[in-house]
Structures are given as structure tokens and as C-alpha cells.
Amino acid sequence: MIHADNLHKRFGSVEVLKGVSLSMQKGEVIAMIGPSGSGKSTFLRCLNHLELINRGQIAIEGEVMARTDEQGHCHYMPDADVRRICRKMGMVFQQFNLFPHLTVLQNIIEAPMTVKGIKRDEIIPKAEELLHKVGLAAKRDSYPARLSGGQKQRVAIARALAMEPDIMLFDEPTSALDPELTGEVLRTMRQLAEEHMTMLVVTHEMAFAREVASRVIFMDHGLILEERPAEELFADPQHPRTREFLRNML
Numbered sequence: 001m002i003h004a005d006n007l008h009k010r011f012g013s014v015e016v017l018k019g020v021s022l023s024m025q026k027g028e029v030i031a032m033i034g035p036s037g038s039g040k041s042t043f044l045r046c047l048n049h050l051e052l053i054n055r056g057q058i059a060i061e062g063e064v065m066a067r068t069d070e071q072g073h074c075h076y077m078p079d080a081d082v083r084r085i086c087r088k089m090g091m092v093f094q095q096f097n098l099f100p101h102l103t104v105l106q107n108i109i110e111a112p113m114t115v116k117g118i119k120r121d122e123i124i125p126k127a128e129e130l131l132h133k134v135g136l137a138a139k140r141d142s143y144p145a146r147l148s149g150g151q152k153q154r155v156a157i158a159r160a161l162a163m164e165p166d167i168m169l170f171d172e173p174t175s176a177l178d179p180e181l182t183g184e185v186l187r188t189m190r191q192l193a194e195e196h197m198t199m200l201v202v203t204h205e206m207a208f209a210r211e212v213a214s215r216v217i218f219m220d221h222g223l224i225l226e227e228r229p230a231e232e233l234f235a236d237p238q239h240p241r242t243r244e245f246l247r248n249m250l
């Protein structure tokens with residue numbers, strides 16, 4: 001589903017991704033952990049074209065989005081192709097990013113209508129079904145300001161799902177939430193995982209990573225230092241930096 005090969009990303013003279021590779025199969029749930037500033041968000045943002053890579057290759061569901069030629073020049077496919085490829089991925093951010101001037105329902109139907117051209121009458125039942133799924137049917141006509149953080153994040157998940165992505169990318173979806181609100185968001189994500197959604201989740205929730213992810217990736221200073229089945233990585237981290245990180249987390 002995702003094939004990222006040797007991704008390099010620089011901001012100015014600072015190399016933030018130093019050759020990151022990841023392959024992900026359909027239905028896999030991968031948790032990405034690592035210290036602040038290690039490049040986790042940048043990696044996710046490169047996958048769905050919110051940042052441009054300087055070198056490497058990205059292919060989504062077998063379609064190349066960016067590749068690097070023998071001279072080391074990185075090329076992106078034409079815009080229309082990149083947009084189409086990126087639509088296979090939904091993204092959920094730490095800060096929800098809901099439209100404040102739109103109701104919950106309007107937030108969900110906006111992109112399917114404007115980006116995909118789906119008719120209002122057609123998308124509304126689907127949006128209502130998604131709201132039901134995330135436990136927010138009653139909030140259909142509320143504005144985001146009236147919702148708790150956990151509710152906002154569940155709307156953000158429903159909104160991403162409304163585009164019918166094949167892959168969901170999550171960037172610390174519970175980090176902005178009070179501890180008592182993280183559970184409801186993690187439950188929604190767990191449910192998605194049980195439905196075999198392909199998910200790449202940057203998280204500090206070690207329990208979630210351990211229980212839901214099939215593989216865990218430890219990233220540090222722009223490199224993947226360890227990538228193992230969840231139970232193995234937590235029980236017996238191999239890299240000293242992974243060990244140190246986990247010691248500080250638990």
C-alpha cells in the first residue's frame with residue numbers, strides 16, 4: 001500500500017529525514033514512535049505531499065508519486081496524478097484542523113462534495129453513518145467550538161473517512177487531549193484497525209502501539225533505528241536508543 005524508499009528531506013541545511021524506508025501491506029497497522037524532533041511528522045507529511053522530498057521514491061498502491069533519477073534529481077508526477085494518489089490517504093492531525101465556521105456535518109461533507117463532486121443528497125446519509133460510527137450522531141449540527149477535544153478528533157476521523165481513503169495516517173491524534181478524552185479516540189482507532197483499515201500512526205500511546213499495531217517503528221534523528229513486531233520491540237528492544245526511549249516513556 002505504501003512503499004517509501006530512502007526518503008531524504010532537508011529544511012535549509014538541516015537534514016530531517018536521512019534515508020527513511022518503509023513498506024506497508026494492506027490492512028497493516030504500524031505505530032511510529034520516537035523522540036520529539038526525530039522527523040515522524042515530516043515523514044507522514046512527505047507521504048501525502050504536504051512536504052516535498054529531496055531524494056528517494058514514494059509509491060502508493062503501486063503508483064509512483066515521486067522518484068529520483070540516476071543523477072540524484074527528484075521528480076514528482078504531474079499535479080493531477082499526485083492529487084489522485086494522495087486521495088488514497090486520509091490524514092488526522094494532532095490539532096484536529098476542523099473548519100470552525102462549519103457544523104460537524106458540513107465539515108464532513110465539504111471535501112467529498114468539492115473535491116470528489118459527490119452530490120449533497122448522496123453524501124449526507126454516508127456522513128450520518130460515519131458520525132454514528134464515531135459515536136457523534138447527536139452532534140450533527142453542532143459547531144466545533146461546542147465540542148470537547150475528543151469529540152473534535154472523532155469528527156476529524158469521520159471527515160477523513162468520508163473521502164473513502166484506503167490508508168489512514170495519524171499524527172499524534174491524542175496528544176492535544178486531556179488524558180480522560182484519549183480513550184474515546186483510541187477506541188475509534190482500534191475499531192478502524194479491527195475493520196482492517198491500513199493505518200500508520202505516530203503516537204506516544206505505548207499501550208495502543210503495543211496492543212493494536214502489528215509493527216512498531218522507532219525513529220530517531222531522521223532514521224529508522226528499529227522496526228519490529230510490537231510485542232518483540234516492547235519486550236526486547238535491540239537498539240540502545242530504543243531502550244532508552246522506552247525507559248523514559250513507561
Ligand SMILES: Nc1ncnc2c1ncn2[C@@H]1O[C@H](COP(=O)(O)OP(=O)(O)OP(=O)(O)O)[C@@H](O)[C@H]1O
Pocket residue numbers: 011016034035036037038039040041042043
Ligand atoms: N517547516 C519546517 N521548517 C524548518 N524545520 C522544520 C519544519 N518542520 C519541521 N522542521 C524540523 O524538522 C525536525 C523534525 O520535525 P518533526 O516535526 O518531523 O518531528 P517529530 O518527530 O514529529 O517531533 P514531535 O514528536 O515533537 O512531533 C525538527 O527539528 C523540526 O524543527
Ligand SMILES: [Mg+2]
Pocket residue numbers: 040041042171172
Ligand atoms: Mg510530530
